[in-house]
Amino acid sequence: MQSYPPLAQTLVDSLRAEALAEPARAIAFQGAPGAYSHQAVRETFPQGLPLPCYSFEDALAAVSDGQAHAAVIPVENSLHGRVADVHFLLPESGLSITGEHYVKVEHxxxxxxxxxxxxxxxxxxxxxxxxxxxxxxxxxxxxxxxxxxxxxxxxxxxxxxxxxxxxxxxxxxxxxxxxxxxxxGLQDADHNRTRFLILERTPRDPAEIEGRAKTSLSFEVKNVPAALFKALGGFATNGVNITRLESHLRGGAFVAAEFLIDIEGRPTDPAVTRALDELAFHSKWVRILGCYPMVPPELATT
The missing domain is CATH 3.40.190.10 (Periplasmic binding protein-like II)
Incomplete structure (x- = not known):
């Protein structure tokens, strides 16, 4: 059963009432008020209305259903790795990644x-x-x-x-x-950071992104020898930097893996376009999840 402790439920009801009254300003997040996702919403959308949701699925559905303008979802932590299940939910949501944000986690x-x-x-x-x-x-x-x-x-x-x-x-x-x-300061290391992604119904136009950009995509390699090596080779030969790579199996079959990757650049950049063409040739399918402004590495750790 999905429920919050009584003290949290009172705040949840209040925040949800305000946010659902103005969907254009509502920003969905997973957790109770006071969660780090709530903190991320306050930092990324200072004028937004936080919309607490019990699960990641609920937060993404709130955007899909038009109850919220965007969702702010954690994907990975510098100490403890990726956030469970999000790698499945992002491609399935049908939403587009429009931004990233890093929160300094101080427990x-x-x-x-x-x-x-x-x-x-x-x-x-x-x-x-x-x-x-x-x-x-x-x-x-x-x-x-x-x-x-x-x-x-x-x-x-x-x-x-x-x-x-x-x-x-x-x-x-x-x-x-x-x-x-x-x-x-209970965390085991001072560099404890969590990376969040912002998801919306409408993708960002890469041409309108100023400065450095990042693109996230998912794909499934063909079940042949050296499939991943061949699929990613185009990024190396075209000088496109891969900033994140993770794999997962779907459907209980230990055959071909699906991958999520983040790269520097826009899909419209000539070098990225060539790399994506090569990726598509060696993959069963490729899906672009979004192009968005890149947070410089030096800012992600401050």
Whole structure:
């Protein structure tokens, strides 16, 4: 059953009512208010109306159905890798990627009101967040407990009042639900960043993108020897930089893999066009997921 803790549900109902009244300003995200996705929405759409959704599917469907202008979805983290299931959902959504954004993730250990660090025996959070704090939690002797969402975990901790259970979540979540701030900077490394993608119904025109651009696409290689080597060879020979490559199997068949890649450039750039032609020749199908402004690497880590 899809539900939020009572403290979070009150905020969810309020935010959803405001956002659904103005779909043109609504920006969907997965999680409870105070989630890092909520933070990403506030940073990318300062004038937008955050629309909390229980799942990634719900957030993407809100855009497809016209309830929201865009969705802001996490795809990968510098400490814990890709976000589960998103690699399936992006190609299936029918939406276009129109932007990317990086959030500096600074986890806090949040307790029930009046709790002290010495009281805590367990910490609840999303598996991604727990993975990013694995070493610190172990050093503190705190048992990690999986929860559906970081912010919802904070709301549950605040609502139950159990001082032995804390949450790993953002400072924003702690302030929204009145949690005790037990520790800041809980993540295992300072370079902890999460990359988010912005998805909309209408793709961006590559010609209107100023500065450096990035293109995301998915494809399935043919089931022949050296298929991936041949499919990606055009990017090397044409000098097109691949910034991300990941694979996954679909349908339970261990035969040919599907891939998601990000490249620098626009599909209309001559070098990219040649590389895509070669990719298509060695693939069963190729699907462009979007072209959007590229966040320079030096800005992605600040």
């Amino acid at each position: 806090c250990l949040l307790g029930a009101p009046g709790a002290r660090l010495s009281d805590v025996r367990e910490a609840m959070s999303h598996p991604q967040a727990l993975g990013q704090c694995r070493k610190r939690l172990k050093a503190l002797g705190i048992k990690p407990v999986t929860h559906a969402d970081t912010a919802a975990a904070a709301a549950e901790v605040a609502g139950t009042g159990d001082t032995a259970v804390a949450a790993v979540a953002s400072a924003l979540a702690g302030s929204l639900y009145g949690c005790a701030l037990l520790m800041e």
